[in-house]
Amino acid sequence: MINKIVQTMAETMSGIKDDSVVLLGGFGAVGQPNALIEGLIEQGAKDLTVAANNAGVGHVGLARLMELGRVRKIICSFPRSSDPVVFETLYRAGKIELEIVPQGTLAERMRAAGAGVPAFFTATGVGTKMALGKEHRDIGGRTYILEHALKGDVGLVEAWEADRWGNLTFKQAGRNFNPVVAMASDLTLVQAQHIRALGEIDPDHIVTPGIFVNRVLHVPYGDPAGF
Amino acid sequence: MINKIVQTMAETMSGIKDDSVVLLGGFGAVGQPNALIEGLIEQGAKDLTVAANNAGVGHVGLARLMELGRVRKIICSFPRSSDPVVFETLYRAGKIELEIVPQGTLAERMRAAGAGVPAFFTATGVGTKMALGKEHRDIGGRTYILEHALKGDVGLVEAWEADRWGNLTFKQAGRNFNPVVAMASDLTLVQAQHIRALGEIDPDHIVTPGIFVNRVLHVPYGDPAGF
Amino acid sequence: MSATTAAFKPFTRQQMAQRAAADIPEGWYVNLGIGIPTLVADYVPMDREVIFHSENGVLGMGPAPEKDKIEPWLINAGKQYVTLRTGGSYCHHADSFAMIRGGHLDLCVLGAFQVADNGDIANWATSDNDSAPAVGGAMDLATGARRLWVLMEHTAKDGTPKLVTRCTYPLTAPGAVKRIYTNLATIDVTERGFVVLDIAPGLSLADLQARTEAKLHLPG
Amino acid sequence: MSATTAAFKPFTRQQMAQRAAADIPEGWYVNLGIGIPTLVADYVPMDREVIFHSENGVLGMGPAPEKDKIEPWLINAGKQYVTLRTGGSYCHHADSFAMIRGGHLDLCVLGAFQVADNGDIANWATSDNDSAPAVGGAMDLATGARRLWVLMEHTAKDGTPKLVTRCTYPLTAPGAVKRIYTNLATIDVTERGFVVLDIAPGLSLADLQARTEAKLHLPG
Numbered sequence A, B: 001m002i003n004k005i006v007q008t009m010a011e012t013m014s015g016i017k018d019d020s021v022v023l024l025g026g027f028g029a030v031g032q033p034n035a036l037i038e039g040l041i042e043q044g045a046k047d048l049t050v051a052a053n054n055a056g057v058g059h060v061g062l063a064r065l066m067e068l069g070r071v072r073k074i075i076c077s078f079p080r081s082s083d084p085v086v087f088e089t090l091y092r093a094g095k096i097e098l099e100i101v102p103q104g105t106l107a108e109r110m111r112a113a114g115a116g117v118p119a120f121f122t123a124t125g126v127g128t129k130m131a132l133g134k135e136h137r138d139i140g141g142r143t144y145i146l147e148h149a150l151k152g153d154v155g156l157v158e159a160w161e162a163d164r165w166g167n168l169t170f171k172q173a174g175r176n177f178n179p180v181v182a183m184a185s186d187l188t189l190v191q192a193q194h195i196r197a198l199g200e201i202d203p204d205h206i207v208t209p210g211i212f213v214n215r216v217l218h219v220p221y222g223d224p225a226g227f
Numbered sequence C, D: 001m002s003a004t005t006a007a008f009k010p011f012t013r014q015q016m017a018q019r020a021a022a023d024i025p026e027g028w029y030v031n032l033g034i035g036i037p038t039l040v041a042d043y044v045p046m047d048r049e050v051i052f053h054s055e056n057g058v059l060g061m062g063p064a065p066e067k068d069k070i071e072p073w074l075i076n077a078g079k080q081y082v083t084l085r086t087g088g089s090y091c092h093h094a095d096s097f098a099m100i101r102g103g104h105l106d107l108c109v110l111g112a113f114q115v116a117d118n119g120d121i122a123n124w125a126t127s128d129n130d131s132a133p134a135v136g137g138a139m140d141l142a143t144g145a146r147r148l149w150v151l152m153e154h155t156a157k158d159g160t161p162k163l164v165t166r167c168t169y170p171l172t173a174p175g176a177v178k179r180i181y182t183n184l185a186t187i188d189v190t191e192r193g194f195v196v197l198d199i200a201p202g203l204s205l206a207d208l209q210a211r212t213e214a215k216l217h218l219p220g
Helices: A009-013 A034-043 A062-067 A085-092 A103-115 A178-184 B009-013 B034-043 B062-067 B085-092 B103-115 B178-184 C003-007 C013-022 C036-043 C093-101 C138-144 C205-210 D003-007 D013-022 D036-043 D093-101 D138-144 D205-210
Strands: A021-024 A048-051 A071-076 A097-100 A119-122 A136-139 A142-148 A152-162 A185-195 A215-218 B021-024 B048-051 B071-076 B097-100 B119-122 B136-139 B142-148 B152-162 B185-195 B215-218 C029-032 C051-054 C058-062 C083-090 C107-110 C114-116 C148-151 C177-181 C185-190 C193-199 D029-032 D051-054 D058-062 D083-090 D107-110 D114-116 D148-151 D177-181 D185-190 D193-199
Touching: A009 A034, A009 A215, A021 A178, A034 A062, A034 A152, A034 A185, A048 A062, A062 A071, A062 A085, A103 A119, A103 A142, A103 A178, A103 C093, A103 C138, A103 D093, A152 A178, A178 A185, A178 C093, B009 B034, B009 B215, B021 B178, B034 B062, B034 B152, B034 B185, B048 B062, B062 B071, B062 B085, B103 B119, B103 B142, B103 B178, B103 C093, B103 D093, B103 D138, B152 B178, B178 B185, B178 D093, C013 C036, C013 C148, C013 C177, C029 C036, C036 C107, C036 C148, C051 C083, C051 C093, C058 C093, C093 C138, C107 C138, C193 C205, D013 D036, D013 D148, D013 D177, D029 D036, D036 D107, D036 D148, D051 D083, D051 D093, D058 D093, D093 D138, D107 D138, D193 D205
Parallel strands: A021 A048, A021 A152, A048 A071, A071 A097, A152 A185, A185 A215, B021 B048, B021 B152, B048 B071, B071 B097, B152 B185, B185 B215, C029 C051, C029 C107, C107 C148, C148 C177, D029 D051, D029 D107, D107 D148, D148 D177
Antiparallel strands: A119 A142, A119 B119, A136 A142, B119 B142, B136 B142, C051 C058, C058 C083, C177 C185, C185 C193, D051 D058, D058 D083, D177 D185, D185 D193
16 A cells, blocks of 8 residues: 655655755745754755745744755745845855746746756846856747756655645645645655545645655644744 | 626637647547537638647548648647548648657647747657757756747637636546647637636636636537547 | 926825726736735726736735735735635646746736836846845746836935936846836836826926936827 | 477466566556556556556546446546546646656556667657658657556567567667567566566577577576
């Protein structure tokens, strides 16, 4: 019997190596896999490259991971937040590398990794400093730049429902980056608010099928709070 | 009040021009927009380029459109069928152009058109005659070829449910090419089995949002039959 | 500035938003950027159906909820609580940006630091040495939407013109802006450059030009 | 052929399918090509959960329905009626092929016209002048799945070897095949070339070699 549901955080996090590329779901506090990020802090992997929309708030979660010196590079679209002190301190001190990526390019690069597309052309960023050093090409009378897939060694995902095959649903705007992180990552780890019996989620309503999921941990934390 | 639901086939088909690229949803008989294809036959546009998974069966639908000499070119993955006589006769007589595309490349080219990606690299077809004349590139130690977006001037889609904003759901394997055809086409026309009141479809369960849909015609034809 | 400007009455932010809202027809799919552009939604009456999109996978966004009706899982790209209109839907980030980048939005309204009379927009970083530049979805929106309108103050706080001949701040997108709503005027960006559609009451064209780096034209 | 071959008993299609099915562990995501490969599913017991994928957006495909329980909207890529297992799901074509092309399938099993000992497979057209070649999803599957196995007759009907040193038919994918199940043997495709894992009862290696164009090796 396939059972992707694991019982402990240690089991969820097992096998994450130093130097991994870690993709994070979530947008603001909504759909953010906070428990898994705490688990990663506990687990100990270092020299990580972390891709997420933001670069952490306050001194918890991703900010804490950075503060502990475990993140070598951040790939994100928006490093500002209500309290970006950890990131900004490290960045000004030259202790963390930053790759700024337009939000849509970030999402599309992850989706590309999941779909077997190693590189694609896009108009976003043409004529701006995002295009510096990138291949340009005119196609059908418009100029585009080439962007590359962003594959995760590990993906951390927050879901609303999950079953033992790893099928997932998301709640409202909690969907955001989570499905693309799941498909882009070699090892996709999920924290789910609700565990459902197999078949309980309607086959037409499954958003991320289990083929993109490796392990599921039940984390019924309730509602997101604070950004 | 937005109302994408139209009452007649003539209204649904209005404005389709000669020389259009027409994308068809459907796989086999399932999810195939048969009524709209009949409507297109009636409407009269010619010199069409039609992209679909197959190239027609018997003497109805797409096969009939070809038989009437209205299709200049077929873009498909699988021109064979249980009764491909029309296509094969035209093809052998040199009266129709054929572009064979691997099925996944066909779907991805449509999705790319919908997502603003004019071209992308893929491994599918490398080392085969599909790669002839195409740009090759080594990325991360593997060889890929460049494929281009396939945009529709018109997309014909079959849906299970639709509302007046054009939000759609699909039934089981009836989903297939329909959502990518919808997003890839400038003018997306939908035949829907069921018209729902706005809000009746759960916002988490809408598969194709109305932003990808222009007109909806109520065609409650029942179950697909015959391939 | 000349004495004639003493009596003029700049448009308020609400008036700017109202002015832009009046130009949005029913049925358009619209993304409103963070900040002043968000106000535009307040001036589109609910019975004129305009479908608002938010980058984080919300299509058909409605107004802010009453305090006791907040849905903690329903935020917009500015991370404010919002509502979903009847007919709205959710999608993931790649699908949401496919709507933007695939040219499916009729309109995007953004704030800006500078707009040049060739349509260039700079709205994400004020210098090339910004300590941690944050672009978010601005480049995708500016490049991908069918039309880009800008809602901003006509000049910076120190009086420096924001409507320029060439952006000095890092670009968000070249040649993208179609129309600008400021506290002093509404201006189209055309082949000829900036064309003034209307001016704040009491302000002369000469006075508007004095606050604008690039040449202003009249319609026709 | 030599006299020693008179007594041998080729594997039936069912035995070939059974042999392949025995090699599929629980938890694998598997796409079975049209034709003989489809039979493989019949020999995976329901309590060994293997998740079958069909190109047309069906994940978790179950066996053919009883006649009176056909779901007219539920077909596989071969356009046969199928069922959906508990836990299965539907998706659209681009998502379905993302599973294939993104390397998410553990295994694909295809039929073939020819397989070369470098792993090349030809299974979609028998000549470069095929009147209307039909590739379907074969190239995506052969290229995208983590492993490609082939299930086919060992020789063509006229006795021509199908396990060759170089495919003469148009390729589906280069260097893709990892294992071949034929009516005469099971063969791995390795760095050394073809390695024979087992042979049909009564058939000698020499006789198998006589029916195979490329050199056969023994394991180790």
